[in-house]
Amino acid sequence: MRCTLGVDIGTSSSKGVLVDDDGVIVATVTRAHEVSRPRSGWVEMDARVWWDEFVWITRDLIAAAPDAEIAGVGVSGMGPCILLADEHDEPVRPAILYGVDTRSTAQIARLTAELGTDAITRVGGSTLTSQAGGPKIAWIADEEPEAMARARRLFMPASWLARKLTGAYVLDHQSASQVSPLYDIEGEHWHEPWWAEYAGAIEQPALGWAGDRAGEVTADAASATGLAVGTPVIIGTIDAWTEAVSVGAHEAGDLMLMYGTTMFLVVTGEETLRTPSMWTTAGAFAGTRNLAGGLSTSGALTAWLKDLTGADYPELLEDAEKSGPGARGLLVLPYFAGERTPIQDPDARGVIAGLTLDHTRGDLYRAALEATALGVRHNVETMRAAGADIRRIVAVGGGTQGRLWLQIVSDVTGLVQEVPQTTIGASYGAAFLAATAIAEAGEAPAITSWNPITETIQPDAALRDFHDVLFDRYVRLYEGSKDVVHELAAEQREPAQQREPAEQREPADQRKAAA
Template identity: 80%
Template sequence: MRCTLGVDIGTASSKGVLVDVDGEILATATRAHEVSRPHTGWVEMDGLVWWDEFVAIARELIAAVPEAEIGGVGVSGMGPCILLVDDDDVPVRPAILYGVDTRAHVQIEQMTAQIGAEEIARVGGSLLSSQAGGPKLVWVAEEEPEAWARARRLFMPASWLARRLTGAYLLDHQSASQVSPLYDIEGERWHEPWWARYAGSIEQPPLRWAGDVAGTVTPDAASATGIPEGTPVITGTIDAWTEAVSVGAHEVGDLMLMYGTTMFLVATGEETLRTPSMWTTAGAFAGTRNLAGGLSTSGALTSWLKDLTGADYPQLLADAEESGPGARGLLMLPYFAGERTPIQDADARGVVAGLTLGHTRGDLYRAALEATALGVRHNVETMRAAGADIGRVVAVGGGTQGRLWMQIVSDATGLVQDVPETTIGASYGAAFLAATATATAATGAPVIADWNPVAEKIHPDETLRARYDALFDRYLRLYEGSKDVVHELAAEQKKEAA
């Protein structure tokens, strides 16, 4: 039985699927892990764990379906991450993660002053922020010169897996476009002058598209994983983009809304749209561009409340349902780990306004769900103001298992959300890309709408429109009104942690 294997390295876990030619999931495997936060604003992870978990997942999937014939391997992972390795492919330090890691704020200011914000946006598409990979490279060079002196190659989770499986050194265009400002978005190539200036000692990874075949499984990788030698492996890309593929939300006019540890939004179009507060990137496929955004907390916030209250998710959801729209007069800002888009404020912090002695954990949980929904609305309105034509919204990710959360997002934003049959996420998208890359004339290329049809549509409750319009106005004003005090508190937190 011909199958494809897909593995995604996420923030909280690595997930794998084994899928047949019709898209049916035959087996799944997961390995939970934790990121490291050694200092305020730092979020990193041992890159060797990514390979160890891939090996364990691959062996578990193969053992679960002994009759499977692996025809291709798909890889995916969180990003943009910065994993630097030496000549022998040994990491010189832990990988620095995506926009939730805010350590490079000084380098962002320096590079912006050196190059100029207008020129950075012209070449790379986006202004520099905590999401940009370039300043994190410079941070390593300036703050850890011994590690930088040994660094020779740059990887992200997907490209690291491709390297370990095939020996190929490469990076996909989408991931490269987030190593801002080192990628020329219109030319779809590395920007040589800035690469030489800021990353000159690092060997440039050749660029491919996400679904391109990177190479085939080597004898050593076959021995480690149980995947047959010679099996094709795709290049892969960042998980949010692979998730968009998994639900067919990568066509022009689509918006993918990913409910996960963080919330991520990817709008796909043909034009390069630029706006200071969002991320302009190359698409996963040639000829497409994305305007993307992300909340720094979403599932992480609900998880924090679960741990804080000691209640489980079903109980908290029931309590939040009982609380009702508006959380009985509570309003929360979800900036518990700073915020990415659209405010781009690493020193933002969580705020809960309106608390009384009569409020319950259900009110707090409802306020948290509404806070993330209002954050989504803020992003969508910013995207549309920049020219994004959003015709269809597709929900994906672990958070789609909770109907209440999706309903609140639709109510707060006015968006209709398509919920596909399979919402397992990026590992499924990686398996689809592998199936597409290795399709034969006899089988034909798979179609994601056949693999993963829409199972449900979430419609907004129009009777709540005025209520959420008013709440959104307060949400925006609460941030502006509390920003100065919150920044002072953030400075104190940094002093305490130093």
Template identity: 70%
Template sequence: MSVSCTLGVDIGTSSTKAVLVDETGTIVASASRAHGVDRPRPGWVEMDAGVWWDEFVGLAREVCDARPDARVTAVGVSGMGPCVLLADADDVPVRPAILYGVDTRAGAQIARMTRELGADEIVRVGGSPLSTQAAGPKLLWVADEEPAVFARARRLFMPASWLVRRLTGAYVLDHQSASQSWPLYDIEGECWREEWWDRYAPGIQRPRLGWASEVAGAVTADAAQATGLPAGTPVTVGTIDAWSEAVSVGAHGPGDLMLMYGTTMFLIATGEETLRTPSMWTTAGVYPGTRNLAGGLATSGALTSWIAELSGADYATLLEEAAASGVGARGLLALPYFAGERTPILDPDARGVFAGLTLSHGRGDLYRAVLEATALGVRHNVATMRDAGADIRRVVAVGGGTQGALWLQIVSDATGLVQEVPRVTVGASYGAAFLAAGAVSSEPPLIEEWNPVASTVTPARDAAADYDALFDLYLRLYAGTRDVVHALADRQRATAFQERS
């Protein structure tokens, strides 16, 4: 007897993940492929889009082969973003994809667009000021710096929409992803700002807009031959991975805040009102009628990986030593801005800082300090969201970092937030499978039935005063070192230029 399943695939920063999920929400097969990103220059983060399709093909075949009794009824996709992948008229990429806010190359284009369009008008139309997260300035960067490449470009893709194109032939982008293509999308009109698109992306066809849960098209014969999926299988429009993660844990209703623990940390607060603040991102939601205030740390899990690699210690050892270090890491404080920072400081030239180091500090203290740094970064973002009017009543944690009890507890202690941890925390691929199931079912599933809450993390009252003091020092440390690290960032760029020359 066959088992009806939906396939969910997510293209992440460090891996691609696939899940087969049955009608009850049970994962019946899963697989992943690790990959890296390219950093050809300081501030540049790119990826070959060929990897996205190759990994989708391999993973689709792997999970389906693992469950030959599975009948795939729909496919859902998601991916990191907002990214800029430009392709020619034959859908051949003209250059590697430029990734989301961790890529900071387009500073001059951000300044130019802001000057030409007006900062207030950009915020009025799109909801947010331009920052490294915005896709629009990166399009302009290609036009300015690689004009011959830009001249060949005809279409704009992000990871999810690229998979949809390869699977179905549809050229479509979801509203949520489009709303991060500042300044090219009108947040209230839920449409492209055509005159600005034509000004800054001439020759690039505007993708049709759809909602993440809508069916974009069906698997073509060619895609079926490549992937092993049945021709005619519906494929949803999909969305950016963090928003799919929010869906995966039921954290996309008014009053919800999702915390995504991954290579980077991401936060999404959901409401029905369009909130604007200069230091966060205002976006459309996954579903019609919803709006988000979002933010992200440029590094989080990347920092723990960095220390593990430098020290040569395994994670279990580091966690044990970090727990023994205690609140405040024995007088050590870190800023987590190792790849610049996104929200709320919007500073691509910020850099990582350890303050208070002595010869008595060990790797466990360093590890504790970076866990606390990400927690204080979350606190900074949440405070900014609330100041902007976000009504945060429920917090749900998701992502690979939720497997570490210490990190979760530190975040709750440092922020005062109670965090719900659902049964399934694999994230975006599971959310993509859920959206696909809802798109083709006469009785759409409920996420609280698919993925109920498994545990709750409550702040320790005796840690509150310590973290209040540390948060004040955290803010003062950035303010006090900003000029120095900016000068060092300039030196890093100069050094990289000399090495290339």
């Protein structure tokens, strides 16, 4: 039985699948992990875990399907992440994650001042935000100069796996376009002057497109993983774009809506659209462009409430169903980890408005689901205002398993959502790209055959006016509370001792003696 293998390195877990030539999943493996949050606004990860988990997953999949002949390997990963390594491919520090890591605020301001917003937007497509890779590199140079001095190569999770498997030093165009402002989006190449200025001695990765071949499995990689020497490995890309591929939402006019730890939206077109509120990127494939956005929390918010209440998800969903639209007068801003698009505010924080002693955990959970839906609506309206032609919406990710969440998003946004047969996500898309890469001419599989649409979620037209009012309140609640919230966020960044009232602080020698 011939199969392709797909592995995706996500924020909270790594997932792997074996898929046969007809798109049927033969085996799956998931390994949970945690990111590190050493300080407020910092989110990072030891990149050596990515390879370790790839090895474990691959060996587990081979053991689960010993008759499978693995004919190709697909890789994918969260991003844009910034992993700098030395000349021996040893990481010089933990990888800095995508827009949920907000440490580079000062570098964003400095690069914007030095280069100018117009020039940055003209070259890279987007203004600099916490999602941009360039300011994260600049942060390492400013704050950890010894690490920067040793840095010679730039990786993201997918390209790190490709390097370990094949020895190729390559990055896909889509990922590269998020290392703003170091990539020229119209020229589809690294922007030499700014690379020299901000990336220093780091060697530029060669560029390719998602699904192109990176190389073949080496003897060392085969020994570690159990894969056969010479197995083709593709150039992967960032998980959200691979998820779009997995459900066939990568054609012009398609919007992919990814329900995961965070919520991600990608609309595909042929024109480069520029707006300061969203991210303009190269597409996964040549000739396409994307306008993308993301909420910093979605599944992370519901998981927080699950842990806080001690209830399981079925209980919370049942309670939320009983609560009903509007959560009995609760309104939540889902900015518990800052927010990415469209407000681009790393100092935003979560707000629960309207809370009374009569409210229940079901009301809170319902309001959290509605908050993510309101965030999706905010992004979609911003995309359309920027000129995006959204004709089709496809849902993907773990959150699609719960019908209530899907229905709430459709009701709040007024959007019809298509749900495919398989929503396992990026690992499945990576396996599909691998199958396409190894196919003979004219025999490449079609994702519509692999993964057909099986369900359509229609919005409840009777709730339209209600949700229009709710959305207006959502936007006004942020504007009305952000000054106070920003003050609180500033205090959260201070060391704990500085946050204590002066009269409560003990001299350091007294605390040491007491200890």
